Amino acid sequence: MAGSDRRPAVVVAFAALMLLAAGGGVGLLPAAEGLGVNWGTMASHPLPPRAVVQMLQDNGIKKVKLFDADAGTMEALAGSGVEVMVAIPNNLLDLLTDYDAARDWVHENVSRYSFDGGVNIKYVAVGNEPFLSSLNGTFLNVTFPALQNIQRALDDAGHGDTIKATVPLNADVYNSPKDNQVPSTGRFRSDIAGLMTEIVQFMNQTGAPFTVNIYPFLSLYSNDNFPLDFAFFDGTDSPVVDNGIQYTNVFDANFDTLVSALSAAGVGGLPIVVGEVGWPTDGDKHARADYAQRFYAGLLRKLAANAGTPLRPNQYVEVYLFSLVDEDAKSVAPGNFERHWGILRYDGQPKYAMDLSGQGRNTALAAARGIRYLPRAWCVLNPIASPDAMSRIGDNVNYACTFADCTSLGYGSTCNGMDAAGNVSYAFNAYFQVQNQVEESCGFQGLAVQTLQNPSTDACNFTIQIEPSVAGRPVALTVTAAATAVLLSVLTVMASL
Known part of the structure; x- marks a missing residue:
């Protein structure tokens, strides 16, 4: 979500289907396996990077996804052991269609930090939701060449075995036909189907995962008739039935629509990383702290149990929560809630009880330490x-x-x-x-x-x-x-x- 002008209309593959369905630190358990967070910095007063890294460690969070390769952020992560997805903004994709530029980017932003005691980089995110419908095709011709060049540059620099290039994509890149909107009929969006097939087959060859951003909140935001319970993980009176499979939440349904689209493209076993998933706490009638707490409690229980989804059962899903802290300088083009996605406030203070271990304990996150405030005026x-x-x-x-x-x-x-x-x-x-x-x-x-x-x-x-x-x-x-x-x-x- 950070840096994207995502529109409510592009949120979930099942908006029409759902209408039919109608309806601190010490003592913390480790975070659920595979759990990471998005660390955005679009704030008038961003937290000091070292305080954020300390906060990640205090909360047992071992993975972080960035939206750029800011030197101060990367230096703060050095030696922390936190696994990092470093990112290339969309406005650089055109430049990186030139291999020499891609090689220089990898040298400056990956090789520079890849040493004993350096930054534990696992992924390079090439762009951020570059195929959003609202972007009107701006990045359609440059994303795949940039992805290829970055992976080649990683390989040539000796990082290719451990660092993979991926493209975080919004869930609007796949859907089901209007006359049969169930997960098993999922396919890549018709206008980009050929390009998406090339990309996922390339990822399958390189060993990179498919990275997707899924937002149940946006289903409610865009449709007052969307069944509220279907946005959460604690059951619904109106499950969606697909070939005998009952879907009780939109996250599973959306994820499995992607699984079906990947299978149709010939790469049914491609790993999937959920690059963003979360719930905001202000800026809309559904953006509430109690809803966010409910959503995360269900999601974290699911992750801790390695429950998977109906089409990929009993397996852990790598997920990055969106997001770590509120960002008061984000664009509000998609909605006023954009500045309120954090599980922590702008100052690193917890908003609500949240047990990252998924064990259901009523516990608070560890807050940022040593934060200094302006005078009380x-x-x-x-x-x-x-x-x-x-x-x-x-x-x-x-x-x-x-x-x-x-x-x-x-x-x-x-x-x-x-x-x-x-x-x-x-x-x-x-x-x-x-x-x-x-x-x-x-x-x-x-x-x-x-x-x-x-x-x-x-x-x-x-x-x-x-x-x-x-x-x-x-x-x-x-x-x-x-x-x-x-x-x-x-x-x-x-x-x-």
Whole structure:
């Protein structure tokens, strides 16, 4: 999900079918076998890389998937023993159709770290969901040549036996026919079927896995009639039956649709890695902490039991949870929930009890250690602002939410229940924190004032940002349709002030 402008319409192979179905540290058990996490860094104040690596170790997480090959991140992982999937962003794929460029990339980002006590690199992710329907074919002609060149460069550098190149793909690259939407009829999407067959046959030859991102949450997000229980792992009254096989959750159904597509392409035994799977906690009515906790509890039990899926039973599935921490600078084009996927908050604090071992214990994750915060100061609406200043409130809220994260104010979100003044204060404070509390960032043409009194409510947290690391700096956030909806929800109540 990180770095992708994924649209709700491309989420799960079974949206129509489901309509028919209607319906810390010390003392922790090891994480479930095969369990990893996605570590994204699209944040105004990213956590220090060494603190993140320590947090992975404290929680017994031994695998991590990245979205680039940032030197600070890689250096922090050196010597940790954590297994790494390092990544090549989509905007580099065209360059890597040239073998010399691919060789240079491998030298700089793989060989540089591959030594005793270095980084334990296992995979190179070539692109991130490059065949999304919403990308309109931008990367169709460059992804496979880049994949081939990277694997060849890994082989030539002596890494090919232990490091494999793969392509993380969204589940929209396969589907079932509209008149028979069951897993056994799964095939690769018709417009890319030939290309996908070439890619999976190449992976089969090189020993690389197929990497797929599966998001049951997005089924609910895109379809109010989707049966809620089918998104989780604790049973449903309306299972989907396929040739005598009962599917009680959309994850298994989606995964087995891919298994069928691989079989149809002649590589039925190709290993599958789930590159992203998770549940957000804010930004939508279904993005709730209790739902996330329910989803992960079921998923982790399944992984710990090596249950597999009906078409691949009794085997462990390698899974990377999405994601480790919230990222307040992600694009919200797919939805406001994009900034709230973390199993931990922006500051590395747990959101809810979560037992990574899958044994069902009511335990908290180990938090990030040694995190330093900005002073306990907030920026809020000035209660004695002049009428002239109040006439400019709309433009100022718009400005604040362009350069800071206001997604928690949207419909169905944690801060949606505040009054108009609270909404404005939230927006002003979000900007103030992103700007590291510099005095000038709490002006807003006389509308704002600093306070030492915490304006948070039981449901809505007014953030105090962490101290910026070397990589932390204010980030301009793009206003999209989803972000505009948040702004409108604030501005429509301005008249009551």
